[in-house]
Amino acid sequence: MLTLPPFQYHRPTSVAEAVALLGEHGGKAKLIAGGTDLVPNMKHRLHTPEHVIGLRDVAELHRVGSRDGALTIGAMVTLADLARDERVSAIFPSLTKAASQIAGPQLREMGTVGGNLALDTRCVYYNQTYFWRKALGYCLKKDGTVCHVVKGGQKCVAAASNDTAPVLIALGATVRLVSPRGAREVPLDQFYVADGVKNTVLEPDELLTEVRVLLPQGRLVNGYQKLRIRASIDYPSLTVAVAAWLEKDGSAQWIRMVLSALGSRPHPVKRIEHLFGKPIDAAAIEELGQAAFKQCHPLTNINVDPGWRRQMIPVFVRRAWAQALAIRS
């Protein structure tokens, strides 16, 4: 039996009310969406907020729509509803694929897009009971002064494990953040920072209200691959999201490729610009795989062999592109 620590529960019915509560309780409060990340973490005493603010009754956060040429997904849209949405799968099959592979069926009925993007980072030395962590000795991310993954390391490298993040970065999404100080729009690739203790720029009094993805006018191709031990329930051990904009002649105007579930933030693969303006053929895909392989170094932050995860990088890059390009034809 794992009990929750005590807290006060609040149930706002609008974004304004939720933000006012955040303003009042700030660092002592936690938002709860589906609760599938927060509740287990609270049971493990990784978070012990005095106030928990439930977003379930905030109707304006539950919508999928389009505005100003962009698809908008409310923070409280469940992963199951996102995965079932045909407007999404018609244009962004990689997002549908990512959402439909998160955790298991019940968790997707509960879990939300906002909660997924704000998911706490994960580590085999962190996602444990209080008793377990105390027995081993605490670590930098919670209550301690050392890192058990990188000996002597001064920075937590717990893994960004959210499936929708790499996909939405590859698709160029932005998120809208609202606090008592106002609203700001942040490109998702700037939303994450390289710090496993807290890997987002979200302030303690900020609420993520929606994700915006520009609707493509031309030929967008996109794909997603997820490595995990079991095909259900398990968090990812490696994820690869790819997207490209193809010109009429088949050459790529731009290419984006994001790998995740390795370090504390999703990694957009760099130095691939020389492949722009050319078709994405077998040689280009091979080069993309090698670039990703060189730039990414899996760690022992997850209980899955880092050597194997690294060897799977070029394989999954190949599969992601095969999927993206086949979907187009």
Next chain:
Amino acid sequence: MARPSKQLVRLDVNQDVHDVAVEPRTTLLEAIRYALRLTGSKQGCDKGDCGACTVLVDGRPVLSCISLAVEGQGRKITTIEGLADGNHAHPVQDAFDVCGALQCGFCQSGMMLSAAALLEQNPRPSRDAIKEALSGNLCRCTGYTQILDAVEVASGQRDVPERDERPTTVRR
């Protein structure tokens, strides 16, 4: 911090309305098992991995061990005790029985609720769709085969297996 006082929540469980005094930190599973004494929903891993605590909320399968009881207010909750229609077992319950789709029985409530929710949406699911729908329910005894068979029997896509009446100890 001082422990917040209990509050009354109105829970609609199996079409019975209960006013239950809970702390905000009480999980839906704890309310169902320990306040309502409906112990068919099982407490397994208690952290969202195993699916033994699955209940239906507004017809969708969710994990009650990581749901807050206070958030169950205003929603229709179905536990395994509410799956049968009066004295008539749900087709999934019958099928689990005739297929021998269980051994220790711990995962069974959750399995049957996930299966019932699937058949509600998709009355004739493929074997792959059944596997997918039950993939959030772990079973440590059966190897799953009879469970998948049972859902096919419940959906009328497979014949009811003949019962083997010999005692199991002398079976070859």
